[in-house]
Amino acid sequence: MDNRLAVTLLSSIAQEARLDVFRLLVQAGRQGLAAGAIATKLGIPGSTLSFHLKALSHAGLLTARQESRFIYYAANYEAMNRLLAFLTENCCTGEQACRPDLDCYTKSEEG
Amino acid sequence: MDNRLAVTLLSSIAQEARLDVFRLLVQAGRQGLAAGAIATKLGIPGSTLSFHLKALSHAGLLTARQESRFIYYAANYEAMNRLLAFLTENCCTGEQACRPDLDCYTKSEEG
DNA sequence: TTTATATTTCCACAATTATCGAAATATTGC
DNA sequence: GCAATATTTCGATAATTGTGGAAATATAAA
Numbered sequence: 679m680d681n682r683l684a685v686t687l688l689s690s691i692a693q694e695a696r697l698d699v700f701r702l703l704v705q706a707g708r709q710g711l712a713a714g715a716i717a718t719k720l721g722i723p724g725s726t727l728s729f730h731l732k733a734l735s736h737a738g739l740l741t742a743r744q745e746s747r748f749i750y751y752a753a754n755y756e757a758m759n760r761l762l763a764f765l766t767e768n769c770c771t772g773e774q775a776c777r778p779d780l781d782c783y784t785k786s787e788e789g
Numbered sequence: 790m791d792n793r794l795a796v797t798l799l800s801s802i803a804q805e806a807r808l809d810v811f812r813l814l815v816q817a818g819r820q821g822l823a824a825g826a827i828a829t830k831l832g833i834p835g836s837t838l839s840f841h842l843k844a845l846s847h848a849g850l851l852t853a854r855q856e857s858r859f860i861y862y863a864a865n866y867e868a869m870n871r872l873l874a875f876l877t878e879n880c881c882t883g884e885q886a887c888r889p890d891l892d893c894y895t896k897s898e899e900g
Numbered sequence: 901t902t903t904a905t906a907t908t909t910c911c912a913c914a915a916t917t918a919t920c921g922a923a924a925t926a927t928t929g930c
Numbered sequence: 931g932c933a934a935t936a937t938t939t940c941g942a943t944a945a946t947t948g949t950g951g952a953a954a955t956a957t958a959a960a
Contacts (some may be wrong), residue, residue: 681812685805691880692799693918697792704880719950730918747927747936758880762873762954768800769815769869782903824907824948834950839908840946858906858957 679764687761690737695722695746696730700739710741711750790875798872801848806833809840811850814864821852821863 691697700721703710704738711719718728734740738757743750802808809831814821826871828838842862845851847869856860 681805681808685803685808688799688803688808692796692797692803694792695918697796697799701879702790714935717937724937725920725922725939726918729920732938733917747934749937753880755881756916758876762876762881764875765869765876768812769864770866770873796918796928804950811921828907836950836952837948839949840960843908856956860907 679760682762684761684768687739687757690734690739693730693733695720695726696734699727699730699751700734700753703740703751704758706752708752710743710750712745712750713722713747716751736740744778790871795872795875795879797848798850798868801850802847804841804844805836806831806846810838810862811843811845811864814851815866815869816864817863819863821854821861823856823859823861825859827862 691700699716702716702719704744713724713731716722716731717724720727723728731740731742735742735751739754741750741754778789802811810827813830814825824835824838827833827842828835829893831838833841838865842851842853846853850865851862852865854863
Protein backbone atom coordinates (compact mmCIF):
# COMPACT_ATOMS: atom_id res chain seq x y z
CA MET A 679 0.00 0.00 0.00
CA ASP A 680 1.35 3.41 -0.92
CA ASN A 681 0.73 6.74 0.79
CA ARG A 682 -1.79 7.75 -1.84
CA LEU A 683 -4.03 4.76 -1.19
CA ALA A 684 -3.61 5.07 2.56
CA VAL A 685 -4.81 8.67 2.37
CA THR A 686 -7.84 7.58 0.36
CA LEU A 687 -8.69 4.90 2.91
CA LEU A 688 -8.08 7.19 5.87
CA SER A 689 -10.09 10.04 4.33
CA SER A 690 -13.00 7.73 3.81
CA ILE A 691 -13.35 7.07 7.54
CA ALA A 692 -12.11 10.46 8.73
CA GLN A 693 -15.62 11.86 8.82
CA GLU A 694 -18.25 11.33 11.50
CA ALA A 695 -21.09 10.12 9.31
CA ARG A 696 -18.85 7.75 7.42
CA LEU A 697 -17.15 6.39 10.51
CA ASP A 698 -20.63 5.78 11.93
CA VAL A 699 -21.64 3.97 8.75
CA PHE A 700 -18.53 1.84 8.74
CA ARG A 701 -18.82 0.90 12.41
CA LEU A 702 -22.46 0.00 11.92
CA LEU A 703 -21.57 -2.25 9.02
CA VAL A 704 -18.73 -3.85 10.95
CA GLN A 705 -21.27 -4.79 13.59
CA ALA A 706 -23.73 -5.97 10.96
CA GLY A 707 -21.32 -8.61 9.73
CA ARG A 708 -20.66 -10.04 6.30
CA GLN A 709 -24.25 -9.85 5.13
CA GLY A 710 -24.31 -6.10 5.62
CA LEU A 711 -27.30 -3.77 5.60
CA ALA A 712 -29.45 -2.24 2.89
CA ALA A 713 -28.85 1.45 2.21
CA GLY A 714 -32.30 2.35 3.49
CA ALA A 715 -31.72 0.54 6.76
CA ILE A 716 -28.46 2.42 7.28
CA ALA A 717 -30.17 5.73 6.56
CA THR A 718 -32.92 4.95 9.05
CA LYS A 719 -30.60 3.72 11.80
CA LEU A 720 -28.34 6.72 11.51
CA GLY A 721 -30.94 9.33 10.65
CA ILE A 722 -29.20 10.44 7.49
CA PRO A 723 -31.08 11.58 4.36
CA GLY A 724 -30.80 9.16 1.47
CA SER A 725 -28.92 11.44 -0.86
CA THR A 726 -26.40 12.34 1.83
CA LEU A 727 -25.86 8.71 2.73
CA SER A 728 -25.41 7.80 -0.90
CA PHE A 729 -22.64 10.37 -1.14
CA HIS A 730 -20.84 8.82 1.82
CA LEU A 731 -21.41 5.24 0.70
CA LYS A 732 -19.77 6.15 -2.57
CA ALA A 733 -16.71 7.50 -0.77
CA LEU A 734 -16.38 4.37 1.36
CA SER A 735 -16.96 2.05 -1.61
CA HIS A 736 -14.53 3.94 -3.79
CA ALA A 737 -11.88 3.53 -1.12
CA GLY A 738 -12.66 -0.16 -1.09
CA LEU A 739 -13.83 -0.30 2.51
CA LEU A 740 -17.32 -1.39 1.54
CA THR A 741 -18.69 -3.95 -0.85
CA ALA A 742 -22.13 -3.63 -2.38
CA ARG A 743 -24.43 -6.29 -3.71
CA GLN A 744 -27.88 -5.97 -5.18
CA GLU A 745 -30.56 -8.19 -3.76
CA SER A 746 -34.01 -7.63 -5.16
CA ARG A 747 -34.74 -3.94 -4.92
CA PHE A 748 -32.22 -3.46 -2.12
CA ILE A 749 -28.53 -2.79 -2.24
CA TYR A 750 -26.68 -4.33 0.66
CA TYR A 751 -23.50 -2.68 1.81
CA ALA A 752 -21.02 -4.63 3.88
CA ALA A 753 -17.71 -3.83 5.56
CA ASN A 754 -14.64 -5.08 3.74
CA TYR A 755 -12.70 -6.39 6.70
CA GLU A 756 -9.71 -7.32 4.57
CA ALA A 757 -9.32 -3.72 3.36
CA MET A 758 -9.44 -2.45 6.92
CA ASN A 759 -6.93 -5.10 7.88
CA ARG A 760 -4.56 -3.87 5.19
CA LEU A 761 -4.95 -0.30 6.40
CA LEU A 762 -4.18 -1.30 9.97
CA ALA A 763 -1.14 -3.23 8.77
CA PHE A 764 0.06 -0.19 6.83
CA LEU A 765 -0.32 2.07 9.84
CA THR A 766 1.37 -0.40 12.13
CA GLU A 767 4.29 -0.94 9.79
CA ASN A 768 4.78 2.55 8.44
CA CYS A 769 3.67 4.83 11.21
CA CYS A 770 5.23 3.05 14.14
CA THR A 771 8.58 1.91 12.76
CA GLY A 772 11.08 1.07 15.44
CA GLU A 773 8.61 1.63 18.22
CA GLN A 774 7.34 -1.48 19.89
CA ALA A 775 4.97 0.61 21.96
CA CYS A 776 3.10 1.56 18.85
CA ARG A 777 1.15 -1.62 18.38
CA PRO A 778 -2.39 -2.50 19.33
CA ASP A 779 -2.35 -4.12 22.73
CA LEU A 780 -3.38 -7.59 21.64
CA ASP A 781 -3.53 -10.30 24.25
CA CYS A 782 -0.93 -12.30 22.37
CA TYR A 783 1.53 -9.48 22.58
CA THR A 784 3.81 -9.15 25.56
CA LYS A 785 5.40 -5.81 26.19
CA SER A 786 9.15 -5.72 26.69
CA GLU A 787 10.48 -3.32 29.28
CA GLU A 788 11.69 0.02 28.05
CA GLY A 789 13.92 2.77 29.47
CA MET B 790 -11.78 7.15 22.65
CA ASP B 791 -15.02 8.38 21.11
CA ASN B 792 -15.89 8.75 17.43
CA ARG B 793 -15.31 12.47 17.56
CA LEU B 794 -11.70 12.11 18.69
CA ALA B 795 -11.08 9.25 16.29
CA VAL B 796 -12.25 11.45 13.41
CA THR B 797 -9.90 14.21 14.54
CA LEU B 798 -6.98 11.79 14.67
CA LEU B 799 -7.85 10.18 11.36
CA SER B 800 -8.37 13.52 9.63
CA SER B 801 -4.98 14.67 10.77
CA ILE B 802 -3.22 11.89 8.86
CA ALA B 803 -5.74 11.62 6.02
CA GLN B 804 -3.82 14.07 3.88
CA GLU B 805 -0.70 13.40 1.85
CA ALA B 806 1.52 16.14 3.21
CA ARG B 807 0.56 15.35 6.79
CA LEU B 808 0.96 11.60 6.39
CA ASP B 809 4.41 12.30 4.92
CA VAL B 810 5.25 14.49 7.90
CA PHE B 811 4.06 11.93 10.38
CA ARG B 812 5.91 9.05 8.73
CA LEU B 813 9.08 11.11 8.60
CA LEU B 814 8.81 11.86 12.30
CA VAL B 815 8.09 8.25 13.13
CA GLN B 816 11.37 7.39 11.43
CA ALA B 817 13.14 10.24 13.17
CA GLY B 818 12.42 8.77 16.57
CA ARG B 819 11.72 10.35 19.93
CA GLN B 820 14.02 13.33 19.43
CA GLY B 821 12.07 14.41 16.37
CA LEU B 822 13.06 17.01 13.79
CA ALA B 823 13.06 20.80 13.68
CA ALA B 824 10.30 22.37 11.59
CA GLY B 825 12.81 23.72 9.10
CA ALA B 826 14.36 20.30 8.60
CA ILE B 827 10.95 18.82 7.88
CA ALA B 828 10.18 21.57 5.40
CA THR B 829 13.47 21.01 3.59
CA LYS B 830 13.20 17.23 3.51
CA LEU B 831 9.67 17.30 2.17
CA GLY B 832 9.93 20.42 0.01
CA ILE B 833 7.02 22.16 1.68
CA PRO B 834 6.89 25.97 2.19
CA GLY B 835 7.20 26.98 5.82
CA SER B 836 3.77 28.48 6.16
CA THR B 837 2.12 25.45 4.62
CA LEU B 838 4.06 23.11 6.86
CA SER B 839 3.14 25.15 9.90
CA PHE B 840 -0.52 24.76 9.02
CA HIS B 841 -0.14 20.98 8.85
CA LEU B 842 1.98 20.73 11.99
CA LYS B 843 -0.77 22.54 13.83
CA ALA B 844 -3.36 20.02 12.66
CA LEU B 845 -1.21 17.08 13.73
CA SER B 846 -0.33 18.67 17.06
CA HIS B 847 -3.91 19.63 17.76
CA ALA B 848 -4.93 16.02 17.19
CA GLY B 849 -2.24 15.02 19.65
CA LEU B 850 -0.19 13.00 17.19
CA LEU B 851 2.83 15.26 17.53
CA THR B 852 4.62 16.79 20.45
CA ALA B 853 6.64 19.98 20.13
CA ARG B 854 9.54 21.21 22.19
CA GLN B 855 11.54 24.36 21.81
CA GLU B 856 15.30 24.03 21.76
CA SER B 857 17.19 27.20 21.20
CA ARG B 858 15.77 28.81 18.09
CA PHE B 859 14.37 25.53 16.83
CA ILE B 860 11.13 23.80 17.52
CA TYR B 861 11.42 20.05 17.41
CA TYR B 862 8.39 18.06 16.48
CA ALA B 863 8.20 14.39 17.36
CA ALA B 864 5.69 11.62 16.73
CA ASN B 865 3.50 10.73 19.68
CA TYR B 866 3.62 6.97 19.40
CA GLU B 867 1.22 6.49 22.27
CA ALA B 868 -1.48 8.51 20.51
CA MET B 869 -1.06 6.46 17.35
CA ASN B 870 -1.21 3.34 19.47
CA ARG B 871 -4.52 4.44 20.92
CA LEU B 872 -5.89 5.15 17.44
CA LEU B 873 -4.84 1.71 16.22
CA ALA B 874 -6.45 0.14 19.27
CA PHE B 875 -9.68 2.04 18.60
CA LEU B 876 -9.76 0.92 14.98
CA THR B 877 -8.97 -2.66 15.90
CA GLU B 878 -11.61 -2.79 18.60
CA ASN B 879 -14.36 -0.73 17.00
CA CYS B 880 -13.97 -1.25 13.32
CA CYS B 881 -13.31 -4.97 13.29
CA THR B 882 -15.66 -6.28 15.96
CA GLY B 883 -16.31 -9.96 15.71
CA GLU B 884 -13.88 -10.38 12.86
CA GLN B 885 -10.64 -12.07 13.74
CA ALA B 886 -9.40 -11.48 10.21
CA CYS B 887 -9.42 -7.78 10.85
CA ARG B 888 -6.23 -7.55 12.82
CA PRO B 889 -2.73 -6.54 11.77
CA ASP B 890 -0.83 -9.64 10.81
CA LEU B 891 1.70 -9.58 13.63
CA ASP B 892 4.19 -12.40 13.89
CA CYS B 893 2.84 -13.28 17.30
CA TYR B 894 -0.62 -13.77 15.90
CA THR B 895 -1.64 -17.13 14.53
CA LYS B 896 -4.60 -17.20 12.21
CA SER B 897 -7.37 -19.62 13.02
CA GLU B 898 -8.91 -21.45 10.11
CA GLU B 899 -12.07 -19.90 8.73
CA GLY B 900 -14.86 -21.12 6.51
C1' DT C 901 20.82 47.46 19.25
C1' DT C 902 21.28 45.43 14.91
C1' DT C 903 21.39 41.40 12.12
C1' DA C 904 20.42 36.71 11.10
C1' DT C 905 17.75 32.65 11.58
C1' DA C 906 13.50 29.84 12.72
C1' DT C 907 8.84 29.59 12.92
C1' DT C 908 4.23 31.19 12.98
C1' DT C 909 0.34 34.12 11.85
C1' DC C 910 -2.23 36.69 8.55
C1' DC C 911 -4.53 37.07 4.37
C1' DA C 912 -6.43 36.12 0.03
C1' DC C 913 -7.62 32.74 -2.85
C1' DA C 914 -8.34 28.03 -4.83
C1' DA C 915 -9.98 23.58 -4.23
C1' DT C 916 -12.42 20.15 -2.06
C1' DT C 917 -16.00 18.31 0.72
C1' DA C 918 -20.64 18.03 2.87
C1' DT C 919 -25.63 18.70 2.82
C1' DC C 920 -30.12 17.65 1.14
C1' DG C 921 -34.41 18.39 -1.77
C1' DA C 922 -35.96 17.29 -6.23
C1' DA C 923 -35.66 14.64 -10.16
C1' DA C 924 -34.00 10.52 -12.37
C1' DT C 925 -33.06 5.58 -12.48
C1' DA C 926 -33.75 0.86 -11.23
C1' DT C 927 -36.48 -3.16 -9.58
C1' DT C 928 -40.58 -5.47 -8.37
C1' DG C 929 -45.43 -6.64 -8.37
C1' DC C 930 -50.04 -5.87 -10.19
C1' DG D 931 -47.96 -0.14 -18.69
C1' DC D 932 -48.69 1.70 -14.01
C1' DA D 933 -47.83 2.21 -9.16
C1' DA D 934 -44.84 1.46 -5.26
C1' DT D 935 -40.39 1.13 -3.29
C1' DA D 936 -35.19 1.65 -3.05
C1' DT D 937 -31.36 4.08 -4.32
C1' DT D 938 -28.67 7.28 -6.94
C1' DT D 939 -27.68 11.46 -9.51
C1' DC D 940 -28.19 16.33 -10.11
C1' DG D 941 -27.75 20.90 -8.73
C1' DA D 942 -27.37 24.61 -5.76
C1' DT D 943 -25.30 26.08 -1.70
C1' DA D 944 -22.66 26.14 2.57
C1' DA D 945 -18.69 24.94 4.99
C1' DT D 946 -14.17 23.39 5.44
C1' DT D 947 -9.57 22.68 4.04
C1' DG D 948 -5.19 23.56 1.59
C1' DT D 949 -1.74 26.77 -0.38
C1' DG D 950 1.92 30.01 -0.07
C1' DG D 951 3.79 34.91 -0.01
C1' DA D 952 4.33 38.66 3.11
C1' DA D 953 4.49 40.33 7.56
C1' DA D 954 4.94 39.43 12.45
C1' DT D 955 7.10 37.10 16.37
C1' DA D 956 10.79 34.84 18.88
C1' DT D 957 15.39 33.48 19.81
C1' DA D 958 20.14 34.00 19.42
C1' DA D 959 24.51 36.00 18.12
C1' DA D 960 27.52 39.96 16.90
